[in-house]
Amino acid sequence: MIIRLKVNGEWRQADVWPGASLLHVLREHLGLVGSKNACEQGECGSCSVWLDGDLVCSCLVLAAQAHEREVQTVESLAEGPRLHPVQEAFLEAGAVQCGFCTPGLIVAVADLLQHDPAPSELTIREALAGNLCRCTGYAKIIDAVKLAAQKMGNA
Amino acid sequence: MRIHLPRTLDEALEIKATDPEAVPLAGGTDLMVLLNFDRLRPAAMLEVSRLPELRAWRWENGTFLLGAGVTYSRIVSSLTEFKPLVEASRTVGSPQIRNRATIGGNLGTASPAGDALPVLAAYDAEVVLIKAGGKTRTLPWHQFLVGPKRNALAPDELILGVRWTVTRGPGSFSKIGTRNAMVIAVAGLCLVMDEGQRQLRVALGSVGPTILRAPDAEAFASKALTGAGAWEDPRAALPPRVLEEFGERVAAAARPIDDVRGTAAYRRHACRVLGRRALAWALEDRKLRG
Known part of the structure; x- marks a missing residue:
């Protein structure tokens, strides 16, 4: 079936298998491979995107459900070579090791800071409960969230 | 696989009447897992996550009707007067899951592990089902949830919502x-x-x-x-x-x-x-x- 959706501000169209997930369409049809495909069951958060402004796992959205709707992926955050403050903070804090979970975490953190510009550590932990990282042990990720909050607060 | 994308509840109910095989899909947090892992290949699916009639709630004469399409995120942010329901909703999955998963999904999946279900049972809630023509049928929660992952929904019906008497007390x-x-x-x-x-x-x-x-x-x-x-x-x-x-x-x-x-x-x-x-x-x- 043909689906049409606005991705990162641009209307795109794809001819997809009706049972395909939004994640599959983003990666395999639209070439947006920032959202990662890992668990395919909503456990790991690596495929996190915004659907009409809500943070969701794109693996759990049927692509057809995104028809005529707006999707924002991790690719929307940097402006050319200029990184988003959350991305900068992850680099500076050393919150990236293998990097696989990073795009999903960046999206989840950006979403958190939109809703709560100065989150407590408990709030951060609860907000990131759906993003798994198997390398860092999370400490540096939480440092990065605090650093990003600072950067965005000062901006 | 036939995919139906109705814009209103009436449209959705008409589709359910003519294509009863169509599996209702809301937040996808249960169904999409089955699809992704090739454990389910429905002949048809019916998207219900955007139906405005299911995303609403209302008070009527001392009772509260919660639409099947209301997500756990919205319950947590907007229905704070129902403390046990908010507490249960907050334990559902992660923020990503709560932004999509719905109360109707817990009822539709009918898993004994559905977090909102013990709350509905303690509220003595009744489940409101609807079919084409706007005909509704109401079942007490225990007559709706009949077994592990089994409920009493008929093939031509959708879950409209769940209703309970508002009570006072902790x-x-x-x-x-x-x-x-x-x-x-x-x-x-x-x-x-x-x-x-x-x-x-x-x-x-x-x-x-x-x-x-x-x-x-x-x-x-x-x-x-x-x-x-x-x-x-x-x-x-x-x-x-x-x-x-x-x-x-x-x-x-x-x-x-x-x-x-x-x-x-x-x-x-x-x-x-x-x-x-x-x-x-x-x-x-x-x-x-x-």
């Missing part, structure tokens, strides 16, 4: 799992004290083929409160060992099995502890409120 939801988040409950419990009816209700999740109430424990606690004059006076002393005895009776209502998430014995023990704690919290809450 209550809580608690859940046992291996993490504080993203956990499928090993045991879950909701306790509600209905000050108006002078009744206590307790419901259990993940410890039986479907959600279970603990009528014997409920009657025991209600009677103990009456005997002590505690319904009138929240500070009245209850006889000794009421909490322990209540916990025992809650545990006796469980019908748990051993599975990958926990043993039957552990689950029964969890019910004992959760029951005792929930009653203690409710009594404490009443004292604080006077």
Whole structure:
């Protein structure tokens, strides 16, 4: 079936298998491979995107459900070579090791800071409960969230 | 695979009448997993996550009707007067999951581990089903949830929502799992004290083929409160060992099995502890409120 959706501000169209997930369409049809495909069951958060402004796992959205709707992926955050403050903070804090979970975490953190510009550590932990990282042990990720909050607060 | 994308509930019900095979899909947090892992290949799917009629709620004559399409995120942010429901909703998955998963999804999947279901059972809720022409049918929760992952929804119906009588009094939801988040409950419990009816209700999740109430424990606690004059006076002393005895009776209502998430014995023990704690919290809450 043909689906049409606005991705990162641009209307795109794809001819997809009706049972395909939004994640599959983003990666395999639209070439947006920032959202990662890992668990395919909503456990790991690596495929996190915004659907009409809500943070969701794109693996759990049927692509057809995104028809005529707006999707924002991790690719929307940097402006050319200029990184988003959350991305900068992850680099500076050393919150990236293998990097696989990073795009999903960046999206989840950006979403958190939109809703709560100065989150407590408990709030951060609860907000990131759906993003798994198997390398860092999370400490540096939480440092990065605090650093990003600072950067965005000062901006 | 046929995909239907109706814009209104009427359209969706017409589709359900002509294509009853179409599986309703809302937040996808259960169904998409089955699809992604090739465990389900429905002939047709019916997208219901955007139907405005299902995303609404309303109060009517002392009852509350919660639309099937309301997400757990919206319950947490907007329905704070229903504390046990908010507590249960907050334990559902992660923010990503709560932004999509709906109360109707818990009812549709009918898993005994559905976090909102013990709350609906303790509220004595009824499930409202609807079919083409706007014809509705209402079933008490226990006649709707008929077994593990089995419910009484007819092929031409959709779940419109769930309705309960709004009561006054404390209550809580608690859940046992291996993490504080993203956990499928090993045991879950909701306790509600209905000050108006002078009744206590307790419901259990993940410890039986479907959600279970603990009528014997409920009657025991209600009677103990009456005997002590505690319904009138929240500070009245209850006889000794009421909490322990209540916990025992809650545990006796469980019908748990051993599975990958926990043993039957552990689950029964969890019910004992959760029951005792929930009653203690409710009594404490009443004292604080006077």
